[in-house]
Amino acid sequence: MKNETDILIIGGGIAGISTLYHLTRMGWSDVMLAEKIELTSGSTWHAAGNLPHFSNSYNVMKLQQYSIDLYTRLEKETGHPVDHHQTGALRLAHTRSRMDEFERVVAMSELAGLRLEMIDTRRMEELHPFLDTTGLLGGLWHPDDGHIDPTSVTNTLAAGARQGGNYCAQQPG
Numbered sequence: 001m002k003n004e005t006d007i008l009i010i011g012g013g014i015a016g017i018s019t020l021y022h023l024t025r026m027g028w029s030d031v032m033l034a035e036k037i038e039l040t041s042g043s044t045w046h047a048a049g050n051l052p053h054f055s056n057s058y059n060v061m062k063l064q065q066y067s068i069d070l071y072t073r074l075e076k077e078t079g080h081p082v083d084h085h086q087t088g089a090l091r092l093a094h095t096r097s098r099m100d101e102f103e104r105v106v107a108m109s110e111l112a113g114l115r116l117e118m119i120d121t122r123r124m125e126e127l128h129p130f131l132d133t134t135g136l137l138g139g140l141w142h143p144d145d146g147h148i149d150p151t152s153v154t155n156t157l158a159a160g161a162r163q164g165g166n167y168c169a170q171q172p173g
């Protein structure tokens, strides 16, 4: 194993592996990652894997959009499966203030180039026939939301980094 490198990343969860992958894409060629147990053995392995496009912050929304775009192309780019499912998601509003919040997020999403949509209860029932809409004022529909297997994504990003000629080293626990 090498004992000198330009950049050493500690920890093979999504944060470390994503850093490794993106450095590779930026052209860094001497990067090493050290993981004390095995890739995704930390909290990444336990993550639910939800991929929402919902935030009250424009910057976070752009970050979510970038991640989902990346996850959508990653399987084709690397040849490794990522188990990504774009199921769409519904958010429910019981109060006027929640509707106001959704409308503000939709306006922001238009600026960010996302497809979020305010919908009425009839459309909600069409999308989810088992939903009881009693007491609901409306909701927010995100057609591009979904979920992904965090372990697959991490291992696929690691494969992408290796394809870029970088190191992804593991050390025994």
Ligand SMILES: Cc1cc2nc3c(=O)[nH]c(=O)nc-3n(C[C@H](O)[C@H](O)[C@H](O)COP(=O)(O)OP(=O)(O)OC[C@H]3O[C@@H](n4cnc5c(N)ncnc54)[C@H](O)[C@@H]3O)c2cc1C
Residues within 6 Å of the ligand: 010, 011, 012, 013, 014, 015, 016, 034, 035, 036, 037, 038, 039, 040, 041, 042, 043, 044, 045, 046, 047, 048, 049, 050, 051, 148, 149, 150, 153
């Ligand atoms: C696709 C995806 C979806 C997610 N969805 C959700 C969600 O719906 N809800 C939610 O709450 N969270 C979600 N998360 C976030 C998740 O719960 C964690 O917050 C996140 O995965 C933490 O990543 P991490 O790399 O910071 O930490 P970790 O995964 O814990 O990685 C740290 C790694 O460092 C290693 N390490 C520690 N010390 C050393 C050392 N001294 N030397 C070498 N190695 C060391 C550990 O063994 C571990 O592998 C999601 C994450 C992903 C990837």
